[in-house]
Amino acid sequence: MKELSQGVFWLLLAWSAASPAEQNFTPVSGSAFLSGQMREMQEDDFANPGMDVVDYGRSLFHKADEEGHRCTDCHGEDGRKLNLQHIAAYPVYDPGQERPITLQDQVNICWEERMDNFPLVYDCREMVGLETYLKYLARGQTIAVKTDGPVRPFYEAGKKLYHQRFGQLEMSCYHCHDQHRGAWLRGQQLNQGQSNGFPVYRLSTSRVTSLHRRFSECLASFRAEPFLPGSDEYINLEVYVTSRGNGLKIETPAIRD
Structure with a gap:
């Protein structure tokens, strides 16, 4: 997909029909979507602002x-x-x-x-x-979040939130990070939304951002009311999102746009 204006892009995503389930999903770290220069910055502790x-x-x-x-x-x-x-x-x-x-x-x-x-x-x-x-x-350790046993209902609740449409734009996490991953939103390429680099240093805001803050930023971009950091909703969403990255390595503090 060619790069689009932000407003047109959100409208296209808002009315895209989500497929019923992700198939053949392989986790890919957000660092794979970075330029070579940004990856070098992330891997160099002297250059990494985080x-x-x-x-x-x-x-x-x-x-x-x-x-x-x-x-x-x-x-x-x-x-x-x-x-x-x-x-x-x-x-x-x-x-x-x-x-x-x-x-x-x-x-x-x-x-x-x-x-x-x-x-x-x-x-x-x-x-x-x-x-x-x-x-x-723990950088370099392998993400291994359990999704069975007593945590399963919370995982399912997080999965439901991940696919739920929010806000005036009726957007979901799924639209950006599954259905349209790889597409360009202005200068940013949409990745899988993996959490293995969090807390991350975001160049666009010049600060280290926690996962729950990033959830809130995404909801705000949908013109939706965010949940509170540490809320049951965000914790359930964290269970699901983090488990999607099982097998990836921790990269904290990662660099992102």
């Missing part, structure tokens, strides 16, 4: 609170005791809460219950910094 947030998260991970507690007390200096493959499995089902929890949820569990701090607000600067640092430590 590394500033990694460094900020590292400082929080090693910082002592008023009681002298640090994340390193449990997880070791530079996270040496962390199970990095477990990080690549989030969101995971938590039997105690009877729902899936995200990596940010787990950070808050540690922050509040084990370090006796006030809980952090979902997607706040500190939370995104810690999440970015942890995902950076």
Whole structure:
């Protein structure tokens, strides 16, 4: 498809009929849609602008609170005791809460219950910094989100949201990332919407963006009311979207347009 004006492009997608199911789906990282220059920027820690947030998260991970507690007390200096493959499995089902929890949820569990701090607000600067640092430590690990067992109803709810039309444009995630992936929207090529690079540094906004913030940005572009970061809707959507990338490697902090 040739590059179209933004308004015409959204209208074409809005009224496209979605096929009943994805067939022969093979996950492809968003980095495969980048220019060679942008891939080099992502892979070079000295050139990657997202590394500033990694460094900020590292400082929080090693910082002592008023009681002298640090994340390193449990997880070791530079996270040496962390199970990095477990990080690549989030969101995971938590039997105690009877729902899936995200990596940010787990950070808050540690922050509040084990370090006796006030809980952090979902997607706040500190939370995104810690999440970015942890995902950076797990860079290269293989995404492996479970979709069977007790997490299955939440996966199905996320899948339903992924295919649901939203807003005045009646758009769904499926339209951009499945039906029309590879098409061009101005200077951006639509990819599969994989989450293996999140939190990502977006050149268009000059900041590191969490997955839930990106969900909200997409809904806003549909002229729809976004859900709240950390909401059940976004967590369910994260379960489905992340599981679509099972087998991909973590690339945080990835670079995206």
